[in-house]
Amino acid sequence: MRFRTLGAGAALGASAFAFAHYAPALPDSAIARPAQQFGLPFAGPPGPDTWMLGQGYGNTTGAYRQRRRTYGNLQGVHAGLDFSAPCGTPVRSIGDGTVAEVDGPHGSPPHNVVINHAGNLSSLYGHLRVRSSLRVGQAVKRGDVIGQSGDSQETCISAPHLHLELRDRSHQRFFNPLPYIRADWDSLSLAGSFGRGYQYDLNAPRRWQTPESQPEVRRGGALLNEFARPWPPAPGGGR
Amino acid sequence: MRRLLSLLAAATISVSAAATLPSQQVLSGTCCPGAVWTPDSKALLFLDGPPARPATGIYQVPATGGSVTRRFSSVAFFSPKLAWAVRPGNGDATTLERLSDGRRFTLPTRGADVTWTRAETRLAYTRSDTTGNFDRRLSRVYVADVFGAPRQVATLYGGGVSGWINDTTLLLSGKAQPGVRDRELFTLDIRNGARRTLGQALSFRGVSLSPDGAWVVYYVAFDSKARNGLWIRPTAGGAARKLDAFGAYRWRDAGRLLLIPLQPDGSPHVLREYRMRENAWRTLGDLGDQVRQGDWSVSPDGQRMAYLSARNGNVRVLNLP
Numbered sequence: 161m162r163f164r165t166l167g168a169g170a171a172l173g174a175s176a177f178a179f180a181h182y183a184p185a186l187p188d189s190a191i192a193r194p195a196q197q198f199g200l201p202f203a204g205p206p207g208p209d210t211w212m213l214g215q216g217y218g219n220t221t222g223a224y225r226q227r228r229r230t231y232g233n234l235q236g237v238h239a240g241l242d243f244s245a246p247c248g249t250p251v252r253s254i255g256d257g258t259v260a261e262v263d264g265p266h267g268s269p270p271h272n273v274v275i276n277h278a279g280n281l282s283s284l285y286g287h288l289r290v291r292s293s294l295r296v297g298q299a300v301k302r303g304d305v306i307g308q309s310g311d312s313q314e315t316c317i318s319a320p321h322l323h324l325e326l327r328d329r330s331h332q333r334f335f336n337p338l339p340y341i342r343a344d345w346d347s348l349s350l351a352g353s354f355g356r357g358y359q360y361d362l363n364a365p366r367r368w369q370t371p372e373s374q375p376e377v378r379r380g381g382a383l384l385n386e387f388a389r390p391w392p393p394a395p396g397g398g399r
Numbered sequence: 400m401r402r403l404l405s406l407l408a409a410a411t412i413s414v415s416a417a418a419t420l421p422s423q424q425v426l427s428g429t430c431c432p433g434a435v436w437t438p439d440s441k442a443l444l445f446l447d448g449p450p451a452r453p454a455t456g457i458y459q460v461p462a463t464g465g466s467v468t469r470r471f472s473s474v475a476f477f478s479p480k481l482a483w484a485v486r487p488g489n490g491d492a493t494t495l496e497r498l499s500d501g502r503r504f505t506l507p508t509r510g511a512d513v514t515w516t517r518a519e520t521r522l523a524y525t526r527s528d529t530t531g532n533f534d535r536r537l538s539r540v541y542v543a544d545v546f547g548a549p550r551q552v553a554t555l556y557g558g559g560v561s562g563w564i565n566d567t568t569l570l571l572s573g574k575a576q577p578g579v580r581d582r583e584l585f586t587l588d589i590r591n592g593a594r595r596t597l598g599q600a601l602s603f604r605g606v607s608l609s610p611d612g613a614w615v616v617y618y619v620a621f622d623s624k625a626r627n628g629l630w631i632r633p634t635a636g637g638a639a640r641k642l643d644a645f646g647a648y649r650w651r652d653a654g655r656l657l658l659i660p661l662q663p664d665g666s667p668h669v670l671r672e673y674r675m676r677e678n679a680w681r682t683l684g685d686l687g688d689q690v691r692q693g694d695w696s697v698s699p700d701g702q703r704m705a706y707l708s709a710r711n712g713n714v715r716v717l718n719l720p
Contacts, residue, residue, distance in 0.1 A: 206661060207645055208620035208627040246621040313532040317580055317601060320621060346689040346709040347663035350647040351605075352620070353693060357432065362455045362474060365448040369432050370712055371692065389455075391446070391474050393487045395510035395529065 185332035185378065192279020194339035198254040199302055201285065201324055202245065211245035211309075212352025213345075214321050217336045218374025219385050224359035225394045227385055236383040237375065239334035240284070240325035244352055247289050247316035249309040252302075254283050254324070254341060259298045259306075263291055266331075268323045270314055273306050276329055281340075286323035287312045334377035345371060362389035417669055419687035422717035425464040425705075429712035432694050434705055436462075438480050440698035443705055443714060444470055462703055462716050476512045479699075482519045483545075485512060495522075497545070504546045516563045517612075520545055523552075523569055525559030533557060534602070535577035540569070542589050552589050558582055561603075564612040564634045572603040584617070586634060595636060600626050608634070611653040614675065618645070631656070631675075642673060644680065647693055651719065652701040657683075659690065670704070670719075683720050 202211045215222060220238045227236030253275055260282060261274040268286020273294060275283050289310030300306060311320040326337040338345055349371070358369050368374055375384055425443065426434075434445040441462055448455030457471035471477070475484035475496075487493045493508040506513070506524065513522040522545070527538040534557035541549040558573015564586060572584045584603045586595045597615070601622040608615050616631045629648070632639035646661040656673040667685040674681070689709035697704050697719070705716050 206663060208618055208629075209624065212620065212661075244621065313534075315532060315534070318532040318534045344663035344665045344689075346691050347661065347665075347668070349693045350659055350668075350690065351618075351645065351661045351693070357692070360446065360474075362448065364450070365446055365455055366429065366431070366451060370429065392476075392512075393489055393510060395487075395490070 183330040186280050186328040186330050190280050191328055192281055196342035198341045200343050201251050201254055201322060203252060211243050211249060213348040214244040214352060215242035215355040216371055217241050219358050219368045221356045221359045224385050227383055233380055235377045235381045236385045237377050239377045240323050241337055243322045245309045245322060247310055247320050250305045251285050251307045251309050251322055253300045253304045253306050255302045257300055259294045259296055262294055262296060275300060280329040282327045282329050284325040332379045336374045338371055359385055360391040361387040362391050417682045417684045420684040420717050422715040423464055424713050424715050425460050426714040432692060432707055434714050436696060436698045438699055440700040446474060478515050478519050480519050506543060506549055514560050514562055516566050523560045538573060553587055561606040562608040570608060570615060597632060609650050609653050616648060616656060649697045651697050
């Protein structure tokens with residue numbers, strides 16, 4: 161019986177994978193509008209003992225420098241939020257939903273979780289320290305612990321952080337999470353940032369210079385920030 | 400215990416009941432992140448261009464508001480005294496131009512900005528590897544006199560230059576070996592290589608020297624309860640003070656540090672001031688607003704503060720009490 165259940169779960173996972181990664185992008189009409197319907201992925205107040213906002217979503221200078229290699233499939237943009245936190249910090253679901261994937265093919269190693277929410281939205285939790293104990297198909301509530309934060313460099317001292325993305329359920333569109341998540345973002349941006357702001361296009365220097373104006377990303381689309389006149393310049397033109 | 404609670408209550412009231420500091424919007428149209436003060440504290444410089452303005456450049460607005468004028472026709476990293484324009488290229492070479500006469504020289508900074516001494520006659524920069532674990536990347540620190548050749552003065556892992564304490568002493572942080580856990584915060588005399596270790600921690604974040612170089616403020620996060628928090632310490636050596644507050648901070652002058660507490664409850668941002676001599680805080684007031692993107696700065700004379708308003712994305716200026 162147990163094997164059958166596992167088999168069914170695996171089949172569900174496989175079909176979900178097939179749907180999610182080869183389906184066309186969902187249209188705007190099928191996707192919930194941002195209404196601060198989600199919460200933060202950590203409990204308790206931010207600070208040097210707990211967690212802090214590290215890098216914002218969008219056309220950050222850090223993403224620009226890696227726009228081809230690291231973010232080439234995401235139009236050169238940092239398509240999520242980075243929250244710095246010590247390894248092992250409990251990570252919580254940002255909303256009610258169903259576990260769609262555990263360690264699916266989404267990068268953000270070493271481990272990740274995807275949760276499907278109402279309105280054809282999915283949240284991805286990346287760089288988790290260990291494989292989540294959740295099962296595909298399991299229901300979760302907002303605030304439920306879904307894993308432990310880890311380190312993208314896998315040392316727990318190099319770059320410990322959680323990478324959080326908000327996607328359409330087909331995993332083709334990546335949204336700015338800020339208007340979807342209820343939080344005091346201006347206060348959270350005061351301390352803890354390891355970014356250096358947004359990359360300028362000197363031909364249109366006000367474009368994409370605020371957190372709320374960052375562009376949506378389409379998987380596999382052309383680079384959005386292949387600027388003719390970038391500022392600041394990246395060594396070697398960026399990777 | 401009751402007395403302690405009363406004191407805590409009084410402290411809370413003094414923060415929450417702070418008067419709103421009057422401020423003036425000096426730019427409009429959602430303009431502009433990253434504004435910096437001119438050396439005389441009379442104006443702000445910011446990057447702008449089409450479609451809002453006819454050409455891209457560095458523009459200037461008086462601190463009291465008024466007409467916007469174009470100050471520089473090209474974009475660069477400008478030195479604090481506006482004596483130099485630093486223009487990194489796409490490769491190794493960075494061109495440094497003395498604005499008074501247009502005389503130039505180049506340094507192989509590989510895209511890095513440079514850190515100037517107060518006199519702006521000498522500089523330092525860090526060249527780091529671009530791959531590998533962030534905290535193990537090899538960094539080489541160089542110094543150069545203007546129009547001179549660079550000289551390597553230090554090799555670090557996961558670190559670099561934090562500033563000049565004086566004309567001959569650098570403040571740096573990093574690891575001596577790539578495999579060790581902790582970084583060191585240390586001073587380096589570039590004349591003889593003498594080092595003085597000020598502290599050790601997993602990482603030193605937000606390192607900022609006081610205007611006279613006598614003090615350094617920084618914070619430690621995600622290390623240990625004993626180490627985590629906001630610290631201030633003398634660069635000549637001596638005991639560090641752990642400050643009983645946390646948030647965004649800027650030096651007002653050599654003796655005063657301003658801080659906006661990290662308190663994400665949607666309330667207006669509060670401005671507090673730490674006085675070194677008294678080892679005490681006072682609340683200056685609240686902004687009646689929030690700072691967007693952590694974008695705020697104090698004028699070099701310590702009399703004013705500029706910030707990017709969360710209300711509408713425009714720069715506002717206030718006189719500091």
